[in-house]
Amino acid sequence: MAFDEVLLRYNELHPNSRVETRRSEGGDLVIVLACDLEMKASTDIAPLLESALRECSAKARLILDLRGVGYVSSTGVGLLANTMVAAGKRSICFILLDIPPRVKNIMDTLGLLSFFTVEESSL
Amino acid sequence: MNERPEPSSRPELEREIARATRLLEATAELCRLFAQDESEKADLAAVEVLKRFFGVEGAALFYVNGLSEYRFCLAGAEFPIALSEARWRESIGPVHKGSGVSRFGPWSLPAFGGPLPCWISIELYSSGSNLGYLLLGKSSGPWNEEEELALSSIASTIAPIVGVRIEREKEEYVRRQTELRLSESEKRLRAFFEDSRDMIYTANAEDIVSSINAAGLALTGRTEKHEVLGHPFSGLALNPADREFFLGRIREEGFVEDYEIVLAKKDGSTVFCLETAHTLKGPKGEIVELQGIIKDISERIKNEGELWKTNLELAEANQRLQQTQVLMVQHEKLASIGQLAAGIAHEINNPVGFLKSNHVILEKYTLKLREAWAAARIAAGPAIEAIETKMDLAFVFSEFDTIFAESADGFSRIMRIVSNLKSFSRIDQGSDFELYDINGGIESTLVVARNEIKYVADVQKKLGELPQIRAMGGEINQVILNILVNGAQAIEAQKRPEKGLIEIETLLKGERVQVIIHDNGPGIPEAIRTRIFDPFFTTKEPGKGTGLGLSISYDIIVTKHMGKLAVESEPGEGTTFIIELPVAGPPVPPVTH
Numbered sequence: 001m002a003f004d005e006v007l008l009r010y011n012e013l014h015p016n017s018r019v020e021t022r023r024s025e026g027g028d029l030v031i032v033l034a035c036d037l038e039m040k041a042s043t044d045i046a047p048l049l050e051s052a053l054r055e056c057s058a059k060a061r062l063i064l065d066l067r068g069v070g071y072v073s074s075t076g077v078g079l080l081a082n083t084m085v086a087a088g089k090r091s092i093c094f095i096l097l098d099i100p101p102r103v104k105n106i107m108d109t110l111g112l113l114s115f116f117t118v119e120e121s122s123l
Numbered sequence: 124m125n126e127r128p129e130p131s132s133r134p135e136l137e138r139e140i141a142r143a144t145r146l147l148e149a150t151a152e153l154c155r156l157f158a159q160d161e162s163e164k165a166d167l168a169a170v171e172v173l174k175r176f177f178g179v180e181g182a183a184l185f186y187v188n189g190l191s192e193y194r195f196c197l198a199g200a201e202f203p204i205a206l207s208e209a210r211w212r213e214s215i216g217p218v219h220k221g222s223g224v225s226r227f228g229p230w231s232l233p234a235f236g237g238p239l240p241c242w243i244s245i246e247l248y249s250s251g252s253n254l255g256y257l258l259l260g261k262s263s264g265p266w267n268e269e270e271e272l273a274l275s276s277i278a279s280t281i282a283p284i285v286g287v288r289i290e291r292e293k294e295e296y297v298r299r300q301t302e303l304r305l306s307e308s309e310k311r312l313r314a315f316f317e318d319s320r321d322m323i324y325t326a327n328a329e330d331i332v333s334s335i336n337a338a339g340l341a342l343t344g345r346t347e348k349h350e351v352l353g354h355p356f357s358g359l360a361l362n363p364a365d366r367e368f369f370l371g372r373i374r375e376e377g378f379v380e381d382y383e384i385v386l387a388k389k390d391g392s393t394v395f396c397l398e399t400a401h402t403l404k405g406p407k408g409e410i411v412e413l414q415g416i417i418k419d420i421s422e423r424i425k426n427e428g429e430l431w432k433t434n435l436e437l438a439e440a441n442q443r444l445q446q447t448q449v450l451m452v453q454h455e456k457l458a459s460i461g462q463l464a465a466g467i468a469h470e471i472n473n474p475v476g477f478l479k480s481n482h483v484i485l486e487k488y489t490l491k492l493r494e495a496w497a498a499a500r501i502a503a504g505p506a507i508e509a510i511e512t513k514m515d516l517a518f519v520f521s522e523f524d525t526i527f528a529e530s531a532d533g534f535s536r537i538m539r540i541v542s543n544l545k546s547f548s549r550i551d552q553g554s555d556f557e558l559y560d561i562n563g564g565i566e567s568t569l570v571v572a573r574n575e576i577k578y579v580a581d582v583q584k585k586l587g588e589l590p591q592i593r594a595m596g597g598e599i600n601q602v603i604l605n606i607l608v609n610g611a612q613a614i615e616a617q618k619r620p621e622k623g624l625i626e627i628e629t630l631l632k633g634e635r636v637q638v639i640i641h642d643n644g645p646g647i648p649e650a651i652r653t654r655i656f657d658p659f660f661t662t663k664e665p666g667k668g669t670g671l672g673l674s675i676s677y678d679i680i681v682t683k684h685m686g687k688l689a690v691e692s693e694p695g696e697g698t699t700f701i702i703e704l705p706v707a708g709p710p711v712p713p714v715t716h
Contacts, residue, residue, distance in 0.1 A: 081431035088438040
């Protein structure tokens with residue numbers, strides 16, 4: 001299923017935590033999350049990220065904007081870790097943008113933060 | 124029942140008064156007994172009073188108590204006697220007929236003594252319910268009207284009292300049973316609370332802990348409840364903000380399910396937990412209490428974390444391996460190209476050598492031929508002049524100098540290119556760090572890159588005085604070549620009408636040398652500036668670049684030479700690469716034996 005279709009379906013099912021996407025000038029795919037990554041949401045978002053990876057060409061960048069994420073569960077951290085691994089297999093650079101401190105703390109406590117490419121937006 | 128006739132004489136009246144007084148006293152005594160003692164001892168005492176009042180041999184009270192037990196109390200007995208319902212009914216049923224008063228006999232109380240000939244029984248009836256039977260038995264004479272009236276009077280007085288007693292007993296029984304059930308329920312809940320393997324706690328609306336079980340103490344690394352009770356729950360969380368987030372949700376939704384929180388033990392260690400909680404609300408909807416169960420999931424998280432970490436490490440290692448493999452292949456290719464160039468240079472060197480040598484000899488011989496021709500011209504006279512004119516030998520001879528001069532220049536250029544090729548590849552150096560002249564390297568690299576640059580840009584050099592540095596010259600030259608060719612290609616891509624400019628500057632800065640290469644091409648957009656050293660990153664059209672040039676350059680300068688490779692760029696203003704290398708080269712690893 002094409003990414004746009006997966007995205008449309010996700011947003012229909014989750015009207016209160018819609019996921020926005022945009023393409024940067026450099027051709028990066030940016031996914032903006034505005035929901036808590038608790039167990040169910042993480043499970044629901046997983047196919048979206050898988051589809052996004054399929055959408056990205058090799059050597060491209062998939063950027064996950066986490067500014068709107070207030071809470072991340074272990075399932076959510078697992079989602080990020082699995083996406084990172086899958087991105088690596090496809091030679092796609094997976095970037096976490098603007099990680100909120102609480103989310104960063106959890107990833108750091110789990111000893112996983114250093115595996116991710118983390119960027120802060122200039123906004 | 125007949126009513127008593129009015130007394131017709133004073134003695135009769137006095138007897139009547141005495142009889143009524145005795146009845147009243149007996150009734151009062153019965154009432155007092157029932158009032159003073161709520162136990163069945165009062166029933167025993169009551170039948171004793173009745174036996175005495177009526178002067179009979181047998182008196183008994185059959186009743187069903189508040190516990191729905193079938194009993195009878197016998198005058199003279201110490202305890203009420205319990206019967207089965209069937210036995211109770213078998214005993215009283217056949218003798219007491221209908222409601223009201225029955226007379227019967229001879230009859231004996233169940234399992235007690237011999238029969239008495241005259242019995243009277245009266246139903247105790249109150250508030251629409253049969254409460255039991257009062258029985259009196261005597262050995263002589265039938266029961267008269269007066270006795271029946273007295274018995275009826277007493278029965279009607281004590282029946283409501285007996286009814287109330289039974290009701291109270293029932294209520295008491297129900298209360299005791301309820302208390303018992305509550306107590307057992309409380310015990311069960313307390314045991315559930317205290318013995319749970321998970322932490323169970325309550326907190327007030329301000330999130331101050333009001334109760335916690337033993338597992339909770341263990342989970343938080345506390346030993347005494349007072350260490351937790353009365354304190355904010357957030358004090359138990361590793362990050363109090365996590366608790367604030369939780370409170371926001373539970374206040375909004377009334378419950379929170381499977382919320383992960385990291386608790387901090389007293390000793391500073393952390394516990395990953397899963398919490399499910401809900402609120403108890405007051406009549407106005409205000410939160411009265413938070414009740415939560417927290418499960419230790421550290422082991423699960425630890426295992427999952429290890430798994431994720433291993434996967435990520437593997438993925439990273441795999442990527443590094445792939446990149447290293449590609450880099451190695453590319454290095455190998457470059458080295459092969461260098462070797463090839465050096466080999467070709469070497470092979471060209473020899474024929475060019477003897478060509479040049481022959482050219483010098485040929486020039487000498489030509490000079491001799493010209494001298495011989497001049498001598499022959501003088502000797503032969505006009506005949507040879509005719510040949511000279513016919514063949515335009517004057518022009519041919521005049522061109523000799525130009526041809527030989529140009530050829531000599533060509534040979535020199537070929538030999539310089541060959542020399543620079545050998546110098547550029549430094550094939551004789553191998554993979555060792557040796558003394559290297561950066562300025563010389565730049566010169567030879569410019570020769571190699573000349574064809575890429577000369578049509579698109581002019582080159583301006585400002586090479587400072589530099590000491591020789593310890594480096595792998597061939598690789599440094601490759602870096603310089605990469606940057607120069609990238610700059611030239613960037614300028615070319617602009618398709619500008621005029622030539623661009625590439626400036627090369629070298630300078631010594633303390634113990635390090637700097638090579639600054641600036642081109643006035645289009646510059647690098649900020650969005651990709653941090654990625655230009657990434658392997659495989661390229662902005663060139665397919666087939667023009669592998670995306671490895673700058674990555675390899677970075678590896679050569681930073682990893683191998685412990686130097687620095689930086690880029691500064693402004694879109695529209697061009698790009699500057701700054702290579703910085705330590706004069707002494709990278710630290711020499713200690714020799715191990």
